[in-house]
Amino acid sequence: xxxxxxxxxTLVQPVGSPLSLECTVEGTSNPNLYWYRQAAGxxxxxxxxxxxxxxxxxxxPQNLSASRPQDRQFILSSKKLLxxxxxxxLCAWGTGDSGQYFGPGTRxxxx
Amino acid sequence: QKEVEQDPGxxxxxxGAIVSLNCTYSNSAFQYFMWYRQYxxxxxxxxxxxxxxxxxxxxxxxxxxxxxxxxxxxxxxxSQPSDSATxxxxxxxxxxxxxxxxxxLLAVQP
Numbered sequence: 001x002x003x004x005x006x007x008x009x010t011l012v013q014p015v016g017s018p019l020s021l022e023c024t025v026e027g028t029s030n031p032n033l034y035w036y037r038q039a040a041g042x043x044x045x046x047x048x049x050x051x052x053x054x055x056x057x058x059x060x061p062q063n064l065s066a067s068r069p070q071d072r073q074f075i076l077s078s079k080k081l082l083x084x085x086x087x088x089x090l091c092a093w094g095t096g097d098s099g100q101y102f103g104p105g106t107r108x109x110x111x
Numbered sequence: 112q113k114e115v116e117q118d119p120g121x122x123x124x125x126x127g128a129i130v131s132l133n134c135t136y137s138n139s140a141f142q143y144f145m146w147y148r149q150y151x152x153x154x155x156x157x158x159x160x161x162x163x164x165x166x167x168x169x170x171x172x173x174x175x176x177x178x179x180x181x182x183x184x185x186x187x188x189x190s191q192p193s194d195s196a197t198x199x200x201x202x203x204x205x206x207x208x209x210x211x212x213x214x215x216l217l218a219v220q221p
Contacts, residue, residue: 088152
């Protein structure tokens with residue numbers, strides 16, 4: 001069966017500090033991978049998606065970036081965090097004919 | 112107009128009630144819909160997905176799509192306190208991207 005991992009689960013970072021969130025998927029090959037952000041009381045905002053190694057599409061212009069160094073690894077990064085980057089970050093995987101399956105999420109607070 | 116709209120609730124029902132959760136969508140080009148359940152501080156869990164019109168049943172859950180009115184619904188029979196969560200609807204659009212509603216918070220009172 002497929003499993004998706006995210007870490008860390010919780011993170012508190014000061015404004016201006018860097019960020020690295022990691023997501024890995026087990027039990028599937030060549031999945032589509034997605035990063036979402038969920039702000040309090042709001043829906044899920046798609047940030048990035050990837051259909052293969054090194055292939056990243058950005059949905060929202062911002063100070064975040066994503067990379068996919070391996071088939072089942074997806075990383076979300078920032079060089080300098082803003083207060084507005086606070087939120088619940090979710091990684092998801094999917095294939096062409098299925099839904100998307102979410103990880104447990106990382107709760108980021110920028111202070 | 113948002114592409115997928117959902118009443119945020121909260122919706123409070125007694126245990127055992129039938130729950131009806133609804134969304135509307137604006138883009139008729141895409142006919143693949145999903146329902147997710149999200150417990151507090153957890154990632155969303157895929158409950159059901161449906162294609163085009165009609166009903167799909169899975170245990171106590173039934174998903175329904177009405178193309179004519181651009182309406183999608185999730186029914187929960189014999190609701191339980193463990194069903195208390197936020198329910199998100201989504202429409203799968205171009206390049207398999209999902210467009211989510213903002214979610215409906217459901218509370219099932221014992």
